[in-house]
Amino acid sequence: MSEIGVLIPAAGKGSRMGKKINKQFLDLLGKPVIYHTVKTFLDWQRDFELNIVLDPQEIDYFKQNILPLFADVEISLVAGGKSRKESVNNGLKSFSDKVKYVIIHDGARPMLTKDLIEKSFQAVKKYDAVSCGVKVKDTIKVVENSFSKKTLDRNSLRAIQTPQAFSIELIKKAHKNYDKEKALDDASLVEELGKKVYIVEGDYNNFKITTPEDLKPAEIILKERIDV
Numbered sequence: 001m002s003e004i005g006v007l008i009p010a011a012g013k014g015s016r017m018g019k020k021i022n023k024q025f026l027d028l029l030g031k032p033v034i035y036h037t038v039k040t041f042l043d044w045q046r047d048f049e050l051n052i053v054l055d056p057q058e059i060d061y062f063k064q065n066i067l068p069l070f071a072d073v074e075i076s077l078v079a080g081g082k083s084r085k086e087s088v089n090n091g092l093k094s095f096s097d098k099v100k101y102v103i104i105h106d107g108a109r110p111m112l113t114k115d116l117i118e119k120s121f122q123a124v125k126k127y128d129a130v131s132c133g134v135k136v137k138d139t140i141k142v143v144e145n146s147f148s149k150k151t152l153d154r155n156s157l158r159a160i161q162t163p164q165a166f167s168i169e170l171i172k173k174a175h176k177n178y179d180k181e182k183a184l185d186d187a188s189l190v191e192e193l194g195k196k197v198y199i200v201e202g203d204y205n206n207f208k209i210t211t212p213e214d215l216k217p218a219e220i221i222l223k224e225r226i227d228v
């Protein structure tokens with residue numbers, strides 16, 4: 001068994017997408033969104049434990065409609081929680097003792113690349129806590145009551161993505177240490193411990209499918225990859 005654990009949180013409600021079906025099960029080029037996410041990890045390599053965290057009410061749907069697409073792969077399905085943090089925490093607890101490093105990646109980011117996974121994995125062996133992030137292209141202002149208050153220094157800003165990778169010992173400790181439900185990402189829990197998180201250059205195409213207008217560009221990006 002491998003020292004690597006891959007954890008895909010996919011137990012969200014997708015409320016901003018506003019569809020009846022979970023956004024991770026929506027069709028993208030003839031396959032569910034989450035299929036593309038998982039497939040990229042399997043194209044990267046196959047020697048890892050894979051935990052996919054799902055809404056308990058969607059586990060049967062996943063078993064019937066998505067698991068058959070990965071017939072030869074061992075996948076553990078884990079029941080998620082009310083918040084992303086709780087879902088990730090449940091996924092962390094389900095790895096075997098062999099796992100040393102865990103790579104956490106949103107099910108709703110199907111445009112990740114093998115290169116991003118590999119860069120994150122190489123970096124976590126050196127730094128113990130890693131997140132992908134991209135430079136911010138726009139000018140960012142703090143706005144209050146519709147008036148700008150100040151302009152932030154763009155050079156020090158990054159828009160944070162997943163994959164995020166950690167030594168499993170550190171990320172479990174970080175989850176235990178932070179008892180509030182709401183946390184935007186796992187790297188921030190490590191920051192709460194006073195530890196540094198190394199930022200790997202992410203990919204602008206690796207955006208999260210959040211609202212309906214994200215679907216068309218996602219299709220264009222994935223189609224270009226499949227066509228080449």
Ligand SMILES: Nc1ccn([C@@H]2O[C@H](COP(=O)(O)OP(=O)(O)OP(=O)(O)O)[C@@H](O)[C@H]2O)c(=O)n1
Nearest residue numbers: 009010011012013014015016082083087107108
């Ligand atoms: N309780 C939760 C909430 C989120 N997630 C997962 O975390 C990722 C990032 O979350 P986001 O895009 O915010 O998804 P949702 O919470 O589903 O979206 P929304 O906030 O619009 O409801 C998604 O893959 C989502 O399924 C999860 O596993 N468990």
Ligand SMILES: C[C@](O)(CO)[C@H](O)COP(=O)(O)O
Nearest residue numbers: 084106160161162184185208
């Ligand atoms: C983890 C994450 O995708 C990094 O950008 C993001 O923080 C998830 O946040 P959301 O509020 O669940 O969209």
